[in-house]
Amino acid sequence: MTANDISEEEAPHKLFDTLLVLDFGSQYSHLIIRRLRDLNIYSELLPCTQRIADLPFQPKGVILSGGPYSVYDSAAPHVDPAVFDLDVPILGVCYGLQEIAWQHNQHNVLAGEKREYGHAKLTCEQGEGSASSVNVLFQDVPNGVDVWMSHGDKLSHLPESFSTIAATSNAPFAGIAHNSKPYYGIQFHPEVTHTSHGTRILENYAVRICEARQHWTMEEFVGTEISRIRALVGEKGQVIGAVSGGVDSTVAAKLMHEAIGDRFHAVLVDNGLLRHNEAETVHQTLTSHLGINLTVIDASERFLTELKGVSDPEKKRKIIGKNFIEVFQETAHKIAKEAAGTPNAGDIEWLLQGTLYPDVIESIAFRGPSQTIKTHHNVGGLPAAMHLKLIEPLRELFKDEVRILGTKLGIPEELVWRHPFPGPGLAIRTLGEVTRSQVEITRQADRIFIEEIIAAGLYRKISQAYAALLPIQVVGVMGDKRVHEQPICLRAVETTDFMTANWFDFDRPFLDKVSSRITNEVSGVCSVFQNITSKPPGTIEME
DSSP, X not given: OOHHHHHHHTSHHHHSOEEEEEEOSOTTHXXXXXXXXXXXXXXXXXXXXXXXXXOSSOOSEEEEOOOSSOTTSTTOOOOOXXXXXXXXXXXXXXXXXXXXXXXXXXXXXXXXXXXXXXXXXXXXXXXXXXXXXXXXXXXXXXXXXXXXXXXXXXXXXXXXXXXXXXXXXXXXXXXXXXXXXXXXXXXXXXXXXXXXTHHHHHHIIIIIISOOOOOOOHHHHHHHHHHHHHHHHOSSOEEEEEOOXXXXXXXXXXXXXXXXXXXXXXXXXXXXXXXXXXXXXXXHIIIIITOOOEEEEEOHHHHHHHTTTOOOHHHHHHHHHHHXXXXXXXXXXXXXXXXXTSTTOSOEEEXXXXXXXXXXXXXXXXXXXXXXXXXXXXXXXXXXXXXXXXXXXXXXXXXXXXXXXXXXXXXXXXXXXXXXXOTTGGGGTBOSSXXXXXXXXXXXXXXXXXXXXXXXXXXXXXXXXXXXXXXXXXXXXXXXXXXXEEEEEEEEEEOSSSSSBEEOOOOHHHHHHXXXXXXXXXXXXXXXEEOOOOBTTSOSSOO
C-alpha cells in the first residue's frame, strides 16, 4: 500500500460520517461547514465542478451552496448531474435551490421582479408528498421566523414532483421538498446567524434526514490522526517540520511528537522575519515545556538577501516558500548524517506543515465562482522539485478546532491562545520592499502593540493583532521640526474561524497610549493608523 493509499484510507471522510458541501462561490459557503462541525458532524467543501465519479468517498448527504450567478446564464456553473445518482439526501441553499429546480427543468428559474436582501418572515407549510421526510426539514422550527435572504432570481414554477414547504412574501417557493426523494431546497441562508433557528434546520437535515452520526470531536480525531501518522510514516520514518511559535505549528509539532517521538525533528528557521525574541521563546517552550526535539537555523542573511528589491507580496511568498523548503532539505540531510549509527538513523522523507482548512479553502481556484485570494504559504508557492513528502495533520481543521486539540494534547493555555503568525512572517507585514531596517521597525512597533494589548487584558478577546509598516512617507512634526517618515498601521480582529472577521474596536485612551509609545520609541515612524476593515471585503493580513 502506497503512502497516498494510506493517507486516503485514514482520511476523516473515510472514518467519520461526512456531509459534502459543493461550493458555487457564496461568501457564506464555509459557514455551512462551520455550523455542521459545531454539531459534531464532519463536513468537507469541494468546488461545484467536482466530478462525482472522482469523489473519493461516499457522503451521507450533499449541500449545494449559494452563489453569485444566475442558473439560466450561459456561463453559470452547474453541478455534475451524477450527484443525483448518489442516492443520498440533497439540500440546495439559495443558488443551490435554483440549481435543483434548473436541473429538473431549465424554465423553472427567472429573474425576480424585485430583489430580496436581508430579513424576511418565513411561513412553514405542510408538504403533500408521500415520503415521511418531506416535512422533517422544518421540524421544531416555529412559523414566522426571521430568515436571511440574498437573491435576485427566484423559482417561477414548482418543479415537478416537489411540494412547497415554506414561503415568504416575495418568494412563494422559499422551501421545497421532493414528494418521494430526499431532495430539498431553501431560498434563504440557514448558515448565517441572521437566520433564526438556522442551526436547527441544518441539524434536521444532517441528523434526521441524512442520519449522520455526531461523532466528529477532537477526542476522536486525536486517536485516528495519530494512527494515520504512524501508518503513513512507518516504524522507522523520520519527519522534519517548521515551527514558528504560532498555535498551528505548535499543535502540529506536539501531535507529531505524540505519534512518533524523537523521529520528529522540529526546525525553527530564523529567517530574519520573526517577531521580537521569537527564536529564544520558541526554543524554551518546545524543548523545556513540550519535550520536542528542536533545531534552530539562523538563515536570516539568506532570506533577506533573496528578498532584496522585491515588493510584490506574491513574489515575497514564493521566495520565502522556496527558501524554506531548500533550508529544510539541507537541514534534513544534516540531521540524517548526524543520526547515523543511532536508533534514529535513516533518511528524512517527510515535511510537516500546519496547514489548516481555511488555508485550503482560500487557496483553491474554483472554476468561475471562486477566485484565488492569495497563494497561501502552506498550500502554494512550493517548488515542483521538492524532495520531501508533505504531511499535514491539521489540514481538515479550523482554528478553533486546533485550539481544542491543543488543549487535549496538554499544551499550556498561553500557547494554545497565542495569536496566529503567518509563514512569511514580518515580510508581509512590512509592506513594500523588505530590508533588515524596515523589518526592525515593524518588529518593534508590533512588540509595543502586543505589550499594550496584554497589559489592557484584551489579548484573549482579540483573535489576531499585529502592527504593519506602510511603504509611504507622511509629514510629521517631531522635536520642533518637520519630518517625512513612515506610518504604522495597527490591525486587530475578532473571529471564530478566520474565514470572516470583524475589526476590534479599541477605546481612545488605549489607542492614544499605543500611538504615543510607537512614535516615541520606534525610530522612523511619525504616524499611527488603524485598519478598520472587516473580512470581507478585506483580509486579515494586509499582504
